[in-house]
Amino acid sequence: MKVSFFIDRPVFSAVISILIVIVGIIGLQMLPIDQYPQITPPVVKISASYPGASAVTVSQAVATPIEQELNGxxxxxxxxxxxxxxxxxxxxxxxxxxxxxxxxxVEIQNRIKLAESSLPAEVVQNGISVEKQAASQLMTICLRSDDPKFDEIYLSNFATINVLDLLRRVPGVGRVSNIGSRYYAMQIWVDPAKLANFGLTVQDVQNALKDQNRESAAGVLGQQPVSGLDITIPISAQGRLST
Structure with a gap:
């Protein structure tokens, strides 16, 4: 169509232009708008622990069953x-x-449940973590103190108790981790020669520690079926090790 057709008919050209503007405004209001579009693919992280195992053992006993279930x-x-x-x-x-x-x-979690029957009991007992997270880190927060008594261990423990849970409750936060975390704990060194003299193994020491380092219900004095007592007194026993 020649340009002179619209030049010779200005009214027709104006009507066409107005119709195009009206249609554009209507279409603009109907178009979907996403303020924060998804530009990175979702990532789900699975982590597990097999204490004492080498990389080859972990690959054969843990990685293979999980990967077989996750495929597809x-x-x-x-x-x-x-x-x-x-x-x-x-x-x-x-x-x-x-x-x-x-x-x-959720789909990953369901498939991990199917793979648990093929995993070592130690791995299932320690727990398998499934978390959704972004591929990149969004923010790093550093805690510091000018007081020498608040050392690295104290600040790390403070962040774990008072800061991490608050950040996890912020809407949109996927995962919060304490990088280089330090925790108050007890380490026990054993003498192999003395263990051999007593006929014990490291597993025997671990079992004894687990048996003693726990909270147990010792019972209650004056509880039914005892009659004639007006009060009941709970019995407190030595609990978890603190020193």
Missing amino acids: TPGMLYMESNSSNSGGFLATVTFDISADPDLAA
Whole structure:
């Protein structure tokens, strides 16, 4: 169509222009708008621990059963796993950008449950963690103190008790970790020669510690079926080790 057609008919051209503007305004109001569009694919992290196992053992006994169950998860793009000589296992599953992170985490959790029957009992007892998280770190917060008595261990313990839980409750936060965390704990060193003289093993020492380092219900004095007493007194026993 020649340009002169619209030049010779200005009224027709004005009506066409007005119609185009009206249609554009209507279409603009109907278009979906996302203030924060999803630009990175959802990632779900699986972590487990097999104490005392080497990287090869972890790969064969932990990584293989889990990976076999995770293969074929709906919406999964690819999976990456690592096994360490400290007995640690870490796997990251990346999903399609259109996948719902919550549903992806639930699907992974269900498949991990199916794999638990093929995993060592120690791994299941220690727990298998499934968390949804972004591929990149959003923020790093540093705690410091000018008082020498508030050392690195105190600040790390303070952050674990008072800061991490508050950050986890912030809407939109996927995971919060205490990098280089320090905890108050007790370490016990054993003498192999003395253990051999007593005919004991390290497992015997661990079992004795587990048996003594626990909270137990010792009972109650004056409880039924005893009659003639007006009060009942709970019995307190030595609980978990503190020194």
